[in-house]
Amino acid sequence: MQTLALIGAGGKMGCRITDNLKDGPYEMKYVEVGARGLENLNQRGLSATPEDEAVAAADVVILAVPDVAIGAVSAGIVPKLKPNAALILLDPAAAHMGELPERADITYFIAHPCHPPVFNDETDPEARRDFFGGVKAKQAVVCALMQGPEEHYAVCEDIVKRMYAPVMRSHRMTVEQMAILEPTMAETIGASVAMFLKQAMDEAVKRGVPAEAARDFMLGHINIELAIAFGEAGNPFSDACLVAMEYGRKRWLKEGWESLFEPDSVRDQIDVMLHPEKLKGME
Known part of the structure; x- marks a missing residue:
C-alpha cells in the first residue's frame, strides 16, 4: 500500500x-x-x-x-x-x-x-x-x-x-505545453473572453434591455456559437454573422494577440500570476 x-x-x-x-x-x-x-x-x-x-x-x-x-x-x-x-x-x-x-x-x-x-x-x-x-x-x-x-x-x-x-x-x-494551456490559452485569453461576454451582456442591460432577456439571449447564443466554432453543430455561421464577426474583430480584438503564446510571454504571464504586485507596473 x-x-x-x-x-x-x-x-x-x-x-x-x-x-x-x-x-x-x-x-x-x-x-x-x-x-x-x-x-x-x-x-x-x-x-x-x-x-x-x-x-x-x-x-x-x-x-x-x-x-x-x-x-x-x-x-x-x-x-x-x-x-x-x-x-x-x-x-x-x-x-x-x-x-x-x-x-x-x-x-x-x-x-x-x-x-x-x-x-x-x-x-x-x-x-x-x-x-x-x-x-x-x-x-x-x-x-x-x-x-x-x-x-x-x-x-x-x-x-x-x-x-x-x-x-x-x-x-x-510537457510542463512547457501545459503552461501554454494555462495560463495563456485558458485564463489569459479564455477567462478574459468569458468576462468580456458578461460585460457585453451587462452593457446591453444598462442600455435598457430586460436583464432576464439579455441573459437568455447571450447564453443561448454562446451555446450555438461555440457549437459552430468547435465543429459540434454541423452548420456554419450565417453570412451576416460572418460580417458582424469581422467588424467586431476590428473594433475590440487587438492585433498581434498570438504573441501571448510566445515562450517569453508565457513566462511573463506566469511571473505576474506568482507575483501579482507586478501587475501594477503594467498599467
Missing part, C-alpha cells in the same frame, strides 16, 4: 482531493495547519498529521496549496522526502518558472484538470451542475512527468485519475 501525504488537505482544493482519495487504496496522511482547514477535516471524520511525520513516511506527496506558495512550501518539503518519492503539483506555474528545489533522486509530476466540457453527455442533474469536476461530471486531465523514472508516470497518473474522478481521458504532455 502506498502512503500519500496531502499538504493543505483541508483547503478548498484539498477538500476536493480528500473526498476522492480518503476511501482509496492508500495510507493517507492529511497535513493541515489552518483552523478552518482542520475543521473541514474534522467534519469528514479525519485528523491531521504533523508535516514532518507525513512527508517522511510518504511515497507520494501532493501539494494542494496556492500557486504563489508552491515555491516556499516545496522548499521546506523536498529536503524531507525519502529517496525515490514523488511530488505531485496541481499547476505548472511554479515548475515552469524553476521554483522547485533541485533534487535528482525524486520525481516531479504535474497534473491539472480540464474541467467538465461544455459539450457532454451528462444526464444526471448533479453531474450537469458539477462545473468544476471531481464530483459527478466526467472530465479530462493533463499530466507531465517533469523528472523521475518513467515507471513513476503510471503510478502518479493513477493517483491523479482518482483525485479528479470521474476521468474520461488523460493527456500526456
